[in-house]
Amino acid sequence: MTKRIPLPWKRLLCCALALACAVSLSGAPALADYKSDWEQAEADLEKEKKVYEQIKNEKAKAEQQKKSLENQQAIIVGQINDAIDQINQKNSEIAIQQQAIADKQAEIDGRRADFKDRMQAMQKMHDGGAVSMLASADNLYELLTYSSNLRQVSEKDTQVLEEMNAQKDELEAEEAELEAAKAELEEAYNALEAKEDQLQANIQEKDKTISDKEAAAEAQAEVVAAKQKAADKAEAEYEAWVKSQASSGSGVCAEGFRWPLPIAGRVTTEFGATQNVNGVIQSGHKGMDIAAPGGTPIYAAHDGTISSTTGHWSYGNVVMVDNGDGVTTLYAHMSSIAVGVGQSVKQGDVIGYVGSTGNSTGNHLHFEVRINGALQNPRNYVAF
Numbered sequence: 001m002t003k004r005i006p007l008p009w010k011r012l013l014c015c016a017l018a019l020a021c022a023v024s025l026s027g028a029p030a031l032a033d034y035k036s037d038w039e040q041a042e043a044d045l046e047k048e049k050k051v052y053e054q055i056k057n058e059k060a061k062a063e064q065q066k067k068s069l070e071n072q073q074a075i076i077v078g079q080i081n082d083a084i085d086q087i088n089q090k091n092s093e094i095a096i097q098q099q100a101i102a103d104k105q106a107e108i109d110g111r112r113a114d115f116k117d118r119m120q121a122m123q124k125m126h127d128g129g130a131v132s133m134l135a136s137a138d139n140l141y142e143l144l145t146y147s148s149n150l151r152q153v154s155e156k157d158t159q160v161l162e163e164m165n166a167q168k169d170e171l172e173a174e175e176a177e178l179e180a181a182k183a184e185l186e187e188a189y190n191a192l193e194a195k196e197d198q199l200q201a202n203i204q205e206k207d208k209t210i211s212d213k214e215a216a217a218e219a220q221a222e223v224v225a226a227k228q229k230a231a232d233k234a235e236a237e238y239e240a241w242v243k244s245q246a247s248s249g250s251g252v253c254a255e256g257f258r259w260p261l262p263i264a265g266r267v268t269t270e271f272g273a274t275q276n277v278n279g280v281i282q283s284g285h286k287g288m289d290i291a292a293p294g295g296t297p298i299y300a301a302h303d304g305t306i307s308s309t310t311g312h313w314s315y316g317n318v319v320m321v322d323n324g325d326g327v328t329t330l331y332a333h334m335s336s337i338a339v340g341v342g343q344s345v346k347q348g349d350v351i352g353y354v355g356s357t358g359n360s361t362g363n364h365l366h367f368e369v370r371i372n373g374a375l376q377n378p379r380n381y382v383a384f
Contacts, residue, residue, distance in 0.1 A: 059213035243373030249325035287368035316358025332366035
């Protein structure tokens with residue numbers, strides 16, 4: 001049976017290990033190269049992602065514009081079809097009107113021919129025609145009656161011809177109105193055709209834009225993939241460096257932790273959870289997020305030595321504490337840092353203040369626990 005080491009001796013052992021680690025790390029290379037490489041890789045990645053998103057947005061905008069143009073085109077095509085139907089209707093009405101005019105002209109010609117025939121017949125009557133009839137009249141009554149009849153026939157035919165010509169004039173005026181209406185319809189039709197041609201040209205232009213943006217998006221996706229690979233490599237190298245700078249051991253010091261804040265706060269994201277950070281979905285949360293007012297003091301959860309204080313693109317202002325025997329704690333998104341690298345701290349010492357620096361959506365403390373570089377669930381070590 002293994003004999004359990006009393007807690008006071010454990011703490012003494014941890015302090016000794018932490019001191020030994022601080023001495024051994026004093027000659028270790030700084031994190032500047034690894035950190036700056038990672039940050040630069042992440043900055044390059046974000047830059048190329050923004051370019052990619054811009055290309056996608058431009059493509060989506062072109063697609064939306066094309067759809068709008070196609071909707072306009074559909075309306076114009078409908079109007080063109082209506083105009084064609086109206087023109088065809090006018091052509092039909094004009095043809096009917098022209099036939100009515102032709103019929104009226106034939107009626108006029110017929111009436112005029114009848115009139116001429118009657119006059120000729122009357123002239124041939126009674127041997128010498130009208131003159132003979134006038135000369136053969138026995139009395140004045142016969143002479144006046146005959147003359148009156150001739151005049152009445154002539155006046156009636158003249159009246160009928162005038163009425164028929166007036167009717168023909170009306171038909172021709174109506175035809176002119178139909179022709180004018182048809183001309184207006186054809187003018188509108190031509191304008192609609194020109195507009196439809198322009199819309200079609202615009203649609204073709206948008207098709208080319210969409211095609212170009214699609215090709216650009218595919219090319220940019222390859223750039224982003226390469227930058228992602230470089231960023232992942234830089235992060236792996238940074239993580240490897242962090243592990244190399246932390247002490248290694250049995251993890252005995254991973255006992256007796258205190259809550260890193262003077263208040264309970266509210267745990268907003270648990271270890272390993274999926275979260276939405278500024279619109280980006282991230283899984284496998286590396287620590288525990290505790291919401292607290294900005295400026296709230298942050299305490300060292302355990303005795304140890306400050307192994308790193310830095311500004312980080314994601315973590316913001318961050319402090320790493322080597323607690324000895326392979327245990328490391330990390331505190332991120334601080335508004336400001338209150339300690340320096342190599343400084344020894346006791347449990348409960350203020351090492352910084354709650355903030356929202358780095359990739360953060362509000363004031364909170366991101367707290368991590370690692371043993372021999374491996375991430376642990378902070379819930380297993382701290383409780384309020």
